[in-house]
Amino acid sequence: MWVVNILFLLFLVPCFLFLVRFILYRTALIFVLRKWANWVDDRIHVHQYLKVAELNENGQDNQFYRRVSLYVNSLPSVEDSNFTNLFSGKKSTDIILSLDDNQVIEDEFLGARISWVNKVERFNNGVCNRSFLLRIKKKDKRRILPPYFQHIHTVSDDIEQRRRELKLFINNGPSENPIKGRWRSVPFTHPATLDTIAMDTDLKNKVKSDLETFTKSQNYYHKMGRAWKRNYLLYGPSGTGKSSFIGAMANFLNYDVYDVDLSRVSDDSDLKLLLLQTTSRSLIVIEDLDRLINEKLITTSFSGLLNFMDGIVNSCCGDEKIMVFTMNSKEHIDPVMLRPGRIDVHIHFPLCDFNSFRSLANNYLGVKEHKLFPQVEEIFQSGATMSPAAIGELMMVNRSSPSRALKSVITALQSNGTEGKIAGRGKRLSDSASSPALPFPSPSPQAEETGGVNWKDSVPVAKEFRKLYGLLRMKSCKKPDSFDHDSEMIER
Ligand SMILES: Nc1ncnc2c1ncn2[C@@H]1O[C@H](COP(=O)(O)OP(=O)(O)OP(=O)(O)O)[C@@H](O)[C@H]1O
Numbered sequence: 001m002w003v004v005n006i007l008f009l010l011f012l013v014p015c016f017l018f019l020v021r022f023i024l025y026r027t028a029l030i031f032v033l034r035k036w037a038n039w040v041d042d043r044i045h046v047h048q049y050l051k052v053a054e055l056n057e058n059g060q061d062n063q064f065y066r067r068v069s070l071y072v073n074s075l076p077s078v079e080d081s082n083f084t085n086l087f088s089g090k091k092s093t094d095i096i097l098s099l100d101d102n103q104v105i106e107d108e109f110l111g112a113r114i115s116w117v118n119k120v121e122r123f124n125n126g127v128c129n130r131s132f133l134l135r136i137k138k139k140d141k142r143r144i145l146p147p148y149f150q151h152i153h154t155v156s157d158d159i160e161q162r163r164r165e166l167k168l169f170i171n172n173g174p175s176e177n178p179i180k181g182r183w184r185s186v187p188f189t190h191p192a193t194l195d196t197i198a199m200d201t202d203l204k205n206k207v208k209s210d211l212e213t214f215t216k217s218q219n220y221y222h223k224m225g226r227a228w229k230r231n232y233l234l235y236g237p238s239g240t241g242k243s244s245f246i247g248a249m250a251n252f253l254n255y256d257v258y259d260v261d262l263s264r265v266s267d268d269s270d271l272k273l274l275l276l277q278t279t280s281r282s283l284i285v286i287e288d289l290d291r292l293i294n295e296k297l298i299t300t301s302f303s304g305l306l307n308f309m310d311g312i313v314n315s316c317c318g319d320e321k322i323m324v325f326t327m328n329s330k331e332h333i334d335p336v337m338l339r340p341g342r343i344d345v346h347i348h349f350p351l352c353d354f355n356s357f358r359s360l361a362n363n364y365l366g367v368k369e370h371k372l373f374p375q376v377e378e379i380f381q382s383g384a385t386m387s388p389a390a391i392g393e394l395m396m397v398n399r400s401s402p403s404r405a406l407k408s409v410i411t412a413l414q415s416n417g418t419e420g421k422i423a424g425r426g427k428r429l430s431d432s433a434s435s436p437a438l439p440f441p442s443p444s445p446q447a448e449e450t451g452g453v454n455w456k457d458s459v460p461v462a463k464e465f466r467k468l469y470g471l472l473r474m475k476s477c478k479k480p481d482s483f484d485h486d487s488e489m490i491e492r
């Protein structure tokens with residue numbers, strides 16, 4: 001008989017406990033219980049208080065107060081608390097949570113319970129003293145505080161980095177605006193991101209992890225005695241997404257972009273000076289490097305370029321930098337320029353194949369399957385191809401009718417054949433990544449005669465025209481850029 005009772009009890013107890021737990025969580029009574037438990041716990045321990053005032057004794061900003069404010073307002077318990085202020089951030093999409101005056105918020109670190117009070121003392125004369133009051137058990141203080149403050153630094157740095165508005169820097173010529181320095185900046189607004197980019201999945205994951213590993217490798221690079229920098233080469237035919245991919249990298253890393261216009265660099269020392277004026281956590285970009293070298297459009301020496309890529313100046317101009325070079329082909333480039341250290345990662349951007357076509361159709365037309373796909377696949381398998389820019393263009397123009405768009409791609413592929421003629425040219429990153437139109441010089445006299453921009457001897461004018469053209473195109477198409485790439489990423 002007693003066995004039955006025991007079995008009955010063994011069954012009853014878990015049911016009872018489950019029921020109690022369910023009621024506690026369902027009715028949020030668990031929070032009340034926790035509060036009581038903390039109240040009792042607080043009375044049986046001795047606590048210490050540490051005050052972090054907004055201003056120091058000289059009335060200057062206390063930097064640590066700003067960090068604590070970023071950290072405390074980012075705690076999950078702020079979201080769960082029974083009262084929170086909501087503010088909009090710098091970016092229109094940002095919503096910032098903020099504690100109310102004298103609100104208490106709990107935190108937990110390495111098993112220790114810590115609470116913060118957002119102290120605000122307002123006086124009749126309008127003066128308002130702000131501070132954060134940290135409360136911790138005396139027995140935890142020595143063990144917890146040092147790593148806790150380090151944790152606050154790391155988290156606040158990360159929050160600041162994510163909230164920062166990115167900038168695109170473009171270099172002036174040596175004689176323009178010597179007072180304002182060599183770089184002009186505008187907000188960086190390129191829409192491409194690694195997630196929206198139609199890209200070979202393996203390649204995308206490789207690039208993502210390579211970039212993530214790089215951002216966490218400060219100690220590793222310094223232990224190796226190397227500058228904390230990494231150089232990428234993006235190469236492939238025109239219109240395959242190299243420039244937009246740079247925009248995606250910048251958005252992924254939250255890095256500023258320095259777009260180096262070599263046609264505005266007077267000599268090697270000018271190039272070094274430009275590099276010295278760049279800041280950490282940035283992408284330094286030189287586009288169409290092969291064309292600039294092969295068409296002798298630059299005034300720096302070849303060794304000046306090599307040193308720019310991996311010279312001593314590179315190691316002394318700040319940390320956490322990624323250099324990105326784009327080329328249409330590596331063929332006529334001296335291998336010394338492509339050695340590891342100068343180029344650490346090679347990424348090939350090929351013309352379209354059926355897989356990248358599908359990504360484009362999904363991105364541009366929102367079509368994952370279509371009755372015309374088998375026909376498109378067959379044409380690709382016959383060797384026909386086109387640049388993603390050209391296909392993207394056709395899809396964009398016909399985006400209101402996916403069938404018409406796909407038929408136009410089929411017609412274009414059939415007429416293009418295997419040369420992969422580039423119907424859609426690409427553009428420089430600056431062409432589509434900066435919001436205000438850049439000042440653009442009047443075309444040279446010869447240009448007036450030919451009724452167009454004289455592309456030959458006035459590279460700056462041609463570049464400005466292309467920038468402006470790119471900008472106008474950007475305004476007309478307003479579609480996020482997306483790519484597809486060959487899964488060839490050579491990492492050295
Ligand atoms: N893989 C792709 N998927 C979708 N769109 C693409 C892709 N590649 C290019 N595009 C489209 O074509 C436009 C041009 O691409 P981008 O300027 O990045 O080419 P590029 O490789 O830099 O060309 P260029 O070598 O001429 O500078 C982009 O704005 C984008 O809209």
Ligand SMILES: [Mg+2]
Nearest residue numbers: 243426427428
């Ligand atoms: Mg480009």
